[in-house]
Amino acid sequence: MPAADGDARTVRADGSGLVGVASPLLITAARVIVTCPGRNFVTLKIETDQGVYGIGDATLNGREMAVVAYLNDHVCPLLIGRDARRIEDTWQLLYRGSYWRRGPVTMRAIAAVDVALWDIKGKALGAPLHELLGGRSRDRVMVYGHANGADIEETVDAVGRYIDLGYQAIRAQTGVPGLTNAYGVGRGEMHYEPADASLPTETVWDTRRYLTHVPKLFQRLRDTYGPEPRLLHDGHHRMTPQEAARLGKSLEPYDLFWLEDATPAENQEAFRLVRQHTTTPLAVGEVFNTIWDCKDLIQEQLIDYIRTTIVGAGGLTHLRRIADFAAVWGVRTGCHGATDLSPVTLGAAVHFDAWVPNFGIQEYMRHTEATDAVFPHDYRFGAGFLIPGDRPGHGVDIDEALAARYPYDPRQLPIARLTDGTLWNW
Numbered sequence: 001m002p003a004a005d006g007d008a009r010t011v012r013a014d015g016s017g018l019v020g021v022a023s024p025l026l027i028t029a030a031r032v033i034v035t036c037p038g039r040n041f042v043t044l045k046i047e048t049d050q051g052v053y054g055i056g057d058a059t060l061n062g063r064e065m066a067v068v069a070y071l072n073d074h075v076c077p078l079l080i081g082r083d084a085r086r087i088e089d090t091w092q093l094l095y096r097g098s099y100w101r102r103g104p105v106t107m108r109a110i111a112a113v114d115v116a117l118w119d120i121k122g123k124a125l126g127a128p129l130h131e132l133l134g135g136r137s138r139d140r141v142m143v144y145g146h147a148n149g150a151d152i153e154e155t156v157d158a159v160g161r162y163i164d165l166g167y168q169a170i171r172a173q174t175g176v177p178g179l180t181n182a183y184g185v186g187r188g189e190m191h192y193e194p195a196d197a198s199l200p201t202e203t204v205w206d207t208r209r210y211l212t213h214v215p216k217l218f219q220r221l222r223d224t225y226g227p228e229p230r231l232l233h234d235g236h237h238r239m240t241p242q243e244a245a246r247l248g249k250s251l252e253p254y255d256l257f258w259l260e261d262a263t264p265a266e267n268q269e270a271f272r273l274v275r276q277h278t279t280t281p282l283a284v285g286e287v288f289n290t291i292w293d294c295k296d297l298i299q300e301q302l303i304d305y306i307r308t309t310i311v312g313a314g315g316l317t318h319l320r321r322i323a324d325f326a327a328v329w330g331v332r333t334g335c336h337g338a339t340d341l342s343p344v345t346l347g348a349a350v351h352f353d354a355w356v357p358n359f360g361i362q363e364y365m366r367h368t369e370a371t372d373a374v375f376p377h378d379y380r381f382g383a384g385f386l387i388p389g390d391r392p393g394h395g396v397d398i399d400e401a402l403a404a405r406y407p408y409d410p411r412q413l414p415i416a417r418l419t420d421g422t423l424w425n426w
């Protein structure tokens with residue numbers, strides 16, 4: 001049995017030497033680490049009296065410091081002296097005990113604690129997270145990458161490069177003629193970081209142009225690459241239900257793996273209208289933070305994939321509940337995995353994805369080398385898949401000395417306005 005990271009004792013075959021099983025594992029410190037190796041990340045590190053520590057991601061793109069304050073002022077003081085083994089009780093304390101439930105800030109703070117405690121439990125027991133969840137349901141996890149271009153030709157070429165890298169699933173986003181900005185069209189090849197300035201960058205959006213243009217992209221992609229590649233597209237909340245229904249219908253000939261965030265999903269009813277008009281698979285959920293945001297969508301089978309994440313939806317403890325509920329209704333997982341989710345979330349997600357029976361796909365936007373150096377990890381990418389490691393816990397660490405070299409750099413997400421100036425969904 002491997003040594004539990006952060007603890008000098010080995011874990012012997014008979015299980016003796018296992019810390020955190022028979023005896024309490026008391027929390028002695030809970031520290032928030034903010035670092036910006038090219039983009040901001042917020043990490044919570046929980047230390048215990050047996051020397052075992054765990055880390056969790058608390059990054060909320062563009063609102064990082066709200067979660068930092070929530071953790072430092074309202075959560076960390078509650079943790080000191082608690083038994084780290086009591087993951088569920090701690091989750092309930094932080095969820096019910098706050099009185100003011102749900103929301104992206106609260107649920108990210110809870111997620112950071114939850115994932116750090118799962119990490120500690122794995123290290124204490126000498127077991128990788130997928131073993132604690134119920135063992136592997138698959139040896140590798142299919143991922144999708146982000147291909148984008150200023151126009152259709154550039155995007156078609158970018159998809160080809162991802163196919164050459166071995167990806168079997170690729171999201172395609174393209175510029176729209178007449179618009180200077182379109183969602184998902186970045187400046188770099190592999191890295192797309194939308195939070196680009198300390199105050200929101202204003203962009204202009206025109207759904208009508210977009211609706212006539214996108215089907216041409218997927219026509220070209222199918223003409224060029226045939227039926228095999230799994231193609232995905234993100235509507236990024238910008239369409240009304242009728243517009244989303246129209247796009248879904250117009251994309252049916254191109255057999256998309258999914259159309260994501262077709263319309264803002266606070267109104268779960270809206271998906272009923274979209275569903276009535278198209279068989280294009282629907283995915284939603286990266287902005288959701290509890291099961292209550294998606295309960296109706298799932299049980300009325302208005303969607304095909306739920307995109308909630310470990311960092312966004314209260315950690316492994318709550319995401320597992322959402323996944324199990326989704327499994328009852330035949331809805332599969334498709335966790336969000338943009339670069340603003342740290343390697344800690346991605347590392348934990350690969351374990352979750354290896355276990356979850358109703359797995360769909362995992363988004364995988366590569367982090368930069370600078371980010372990967374701050375967050376050493378044992379998950380590996382190979383030919384369109386991620387493979388979880390077998391180190392105890394989630395297999396991701398933080399190099400605090402290196403993290404300290406990258407101070408917080410205030411950034412905000414862009415905003416979008418329609419051509420008449422109406423503030424719209426970015």
Ligand SMILES: O=C(O)C(=O)C[C@H](O)[C@H](O)CO
Nearest residue numbers: 061194234236286337338340
């Ligand atoms: O990756 C996706 O599907 C996204 O929609 C990325 C989001 O725009 C990004 O995470 C916002 O910070």
Ligand SMILES: [Mg+2]
Nearest residue numbers: 234260261286
């Ligand atoms: Mg998205």
